[in-house]
Amino acid sequence: MQTFLLAATCALVLNIVVAGVRALRGPSTRDRMTALLLLSTTGSAALVVLAQAVDVPALRTAALVLVALASLTVVVRVTGERDRA
Structure with missing residues (x-):
């Protein structure tokens, strides 16, 4: 299973x-x-798949932070486009 995850x-x-x-x-x-x-x-x-493969829970936390930053980026971008229009 670990080989498949890698x-x-x-x-x-x-x-x-x-x-x-x-x-x-x-x-x-x-x-x-x-x-x-x-x-x-x-x-x-x-990161989530790798966390499961190597059993390092900190990688799941890093994945969560990455998703939060991506969401914030989308909100800022959409707000900026709306303000220009």
């Missing part, structure tokens, strides 16, 4: 790399923001 973590990290490339190349800021949200949610998923 393989799943590797697949998630590959997804993070692809989203990072998209965030750098995105034609608009909205595309970049979507890629950054994908990075944060996939990163938190990778």
